[in-house]
Amino acid sequence: MPIEAGHSETSPVSIHDLTVAYHRKPVLWDVDLDIPEGKLVAVVGPNGAGKSTLIKAILDIVPRASGEVLLYGKPFKKQRKLVAYVPQRESVDWDFPIDALGVVLMGRYSTIGWCKPTGKKDKLLAMDALERVGMSEYAHRQINQLSGGQQQRVFLARALAQDSTIYFMDEPFASVDAATERAIIQVLSDLREKGKTVVVVHHDLQTVPEYFDHVIMLNMRVVAHGPVEDVFTNDNLKKTYGGRLTLLSEAADRLAKNKVLG
Amino acid sequence: MIANHSISDVRVDFPSLDQIVKVLLLEDYNTRVVVLGVMALGVASGIIGTFLLLRKRALTADALSHATLPGIAVAFMVAVSFGGSGKSMVWLLLGAFVFGCIGVLCILAIRHTTRLKDDAAIGIVLSVLFGLGLCLLKIATELPGGSAAGLQGFIFGKAASMVASDARTMLFVAVGVLLVTGMLRKEFTLLCFDETFSTSQGWPVIKLDMVLMAMVAIVTVIALQSVGLVLAVAMLIIPAASARYWAKSIMSILFLSAIIGCLSGWLGATVSALIPRMPTGPIIVLLCGFWFVVSFVFGTNNGIVVTQIQRAKLNRRVGMQHILRAMWEVSEENASSTFRVDEIIRLRSWKKLAVLQLLARAEKRNYVTRLPNGDWMMTTGGSIEARRVVRNHRLWETYLIHFADIAPSHVDRDADTIEHVLGKDLVERLEHLLDSSYDLQSPHPVGERA
Structure with missing residues (x-):
């Protein structure tokens, strides 16, 4: 597949003219950007701006209306092994009958492959991942007995157990305690040291300059993206959070309505 | 014997010891089969019910089993119109399986193309296909050439009609x-745990879902004969739901659930073999229900x-900490x-009887002793324990006022609910936070309460 002008084959995530729609209502318009390698990248924007959708579209979890996404120059299907994903904590039922170690082991499943049981080596890797988020003493605790922050750390450990190159995290900092926040920051800086690329949906604007190198400012379309010191400006923040663009959201509403009318 | 069976005959004949032994030892061929x-x-x-429950598809399975009825009727009519007897079990069950799957597909289609949620989609598919099944069954019974009398048995189950090949099929399915x-x-x-993550890992979620639901459909279909389609879902859900009250890991839940299902089946079949007129299917389901009640109580x-x-x-x-x-x-x-x-009673809005009971318990623990004049006195042990309780309470109050922005007039009540669950580690952290030189001074005037 030829690479379009302006996009590089060495970019871990290269997004071309991506549009995503739910029930035909567009939630992301024409996203077109390259994510640089080895950086911590924050995705910020107001509620409903399409932050989670961007990640889910990259990972083929939601269908794309148009456009394509290449990871190191190849489609996601061929690069799955390179990617680790931390979904939002609320996306699963924490009353599931499993312990913390069991959840982290799920990060090893695709490496283990079909029908084979988890081995000793996988357990060691999973324990190591739990250790890195400061949760090793909770390995055999049922997940419904963990606090919200601890559950978040278990999810993070599952992604670490995958030992990937590109990490996508959907709001890992959402309503966590101070210990968890510290653990996540530690993990992020470890990953950067190892040259991994990390894309994080982030809510807390104040900590963006402190935690991240790069920022994608999103409100149904990309308002700005680039190094934090260049693009994380008051002007861009106003553009991102100053309400939805009336014309864009009206057009989206109209598209959705057309579907109802047939 | 058979002549005695009528609707007005409601006697329950209790079996003799001989009969019981005979049934328990499976001496009778028919009993053995069932x-x-x-x-x-x-x-x-x-086993399959455990995953069904964890996937939160229990009601889908109910719709599936009801949707099998038109399949049975259609299979019968097709067989009759081709000159067969219409009683070939293979074709009937195949029809049931196909329509069960159609039912599940209808639910998926409604969910994906309309704004209706799962519960409504399930309700629609279940009732419409069951209604269709009843109508087709009526037509089938009036069809010349075939005798459709036995088809009714699929609705509520008729274990007595099972033959050796049916039991073999069930064993085969269980092993599968x-x-x-x-x-x-x-x-x-x-x-079951995390579909989104599963998708991102490249697992074929839809195909896995299809394998799971196909196995549910197969188990439902083989349950039709013995338990009947109305109650088939009970066999899938109840053993797994009961097992969750005893076990924490999936492996142990699977194991227990299989045991409970197996035990209910055995007991149910045995009871209905011993007591005539007791229908096997409902007895099995009642036994499942019994295990569930036992599980969720004990x-x-x-x-x-x-x-x-x-x-x-x-x-x-x-209560002890309060006193x-x-x-x-x-x-x-x-x-x-x-x-x-009365000094104690004045301090809190509690009843005299409650205070006396608490004091009696405190006395048992040697925290207080009763003086000859009717007054009470704290022992040394009591005052050490009381000091610890009060200190925790006030530490917590101070923490709430300083760090959680809670008004001093409200803090007593809030502290009250949480301090009783404060562990040693939390108290240590509080001390660290508030400087361990904390001197037991109450952050608000004692006795003046909102």
Whole structure:
């Protein structure tokens, strides 16, 4: 597949003219950007701006209306092994009958492959991942007995157990305690040291300059993206959070309505 | 014997010891077929039902089983129109399986193309296809050439009509379910726990879902004969739901669920073999229900007895801490370790009887002694314990005022609910936070309460 002008084959995530729609209502318009390698990248924007959708579209979890996404120059299907994903904590039922170690082991499943049981080596890797988020003493605790922050750390450990190159995290900092926040920051800086690329949906604007190198400012379309010191400006923040663009959201509403009318 | 069976005949004939032994030893050929068949069914449904429950598809399975009825009627009519007897079990069950799958597909289609949610989609598909089935059944019974009388048996189940080949099918299905879930245990677990993550990992979520639901459909279809389509879903859900009250890991839930299903099947078939007129299917389902009640009352994992005992223990501890704190505060005021009961009562809005009971318990623990003049006195042990309780309370209050922005007039009540669950580690952290030189000074005037 030829690479379009302006996009590089060495970019871990290269997004071309991506549009995503739910029930035909567009939630992301024409996203077109390259994510640089080895950086911590924050995705910020107001509620409903399409932050989670961007990640889910990259990972083929939601269908794309148009456009394509290449990871190191190849489609996601061929690069799955390179990617680790931390979904939002609320996306699963924490009353599931499993312990913390069991959840982290799920990060090893695709490496283990079909029908084979988890081995000793996988357990060691999973324990190591739990250790890195400061949760090793909770390995055999049922997940419904963990606090919200601890559950978040278990999810993070599952992604670490995958030992990937590109990490996508959907709001890992959402309503966590101070210990968890510290653990996540530690993990992020470890990953950067190892040259991994990390894309994080982030809510807390104040900590963006402190935690991240790069920022994608999103409100149904990309308002700005680039190094934090260049693009994380008051002007861009106003553009991102100053309400939805009336014309864009009206057009989206109209598209959705057309579907109802047939 | 048969002549006695009528609707007005409601006697229950209790079996003799001879009969019981005969049934338990499976000496009778028919009993053997039914008992072994439903035991195998119990294992299969217990296992696949566990994943069904974890996937939150229990009601979908109910719609599936109701949707099998038109399949049975259609299969019968097709067979008759081709000159067959229409009673070939293979074709009937194949028809049931096909329509069961159609039912599930209808639910998926409604969910994806309309704004209706699962419950509505299930309600629509279940009732419409069951209604269709009843109509087709009526037409089938009036069809010349075939005798459709036995078809009614599929609705409520008719275990007595089972033959050896049916039991063999059930055993075969049970072994198949064991093999497939054994192989796909980790894949099914991931599917049930976190579908999104599973998709991102490249697992074929839709195909795995289809394998799971196909196995549910197969188990439902083989349950039709013995339990009937109205009650088939009970065999899938109840053993798994009961097992969750005893076990914490998926492996142990699978194991227990299979045991409960198997046991219910065996007992149900045995009871209905011993007592004529007791229908096998409903008896099995009732036994499943019995296990469920036992589990959710006595289960070690969130069963109500265990929960209540834990709550009662906590209440006793809270009550003891309350009385200790009250004693401390009164003696603080009096500057003496003796106090009268009415001084304690004045401090809180509690009843005299409750205070006396608490004091009696405190006396048993040697926290207080009763003086000859009717007053009470804190012992040394009591005042050490009371000091600890009061200190925790005030540490917590101070923390709330300084760090949680809670008004001093409200803080007593808030502190009250949480301090009783403060562990040693939390107290240490509080001390660290508030400087360990903390001197037991109350952050608000004691006795003046909102």
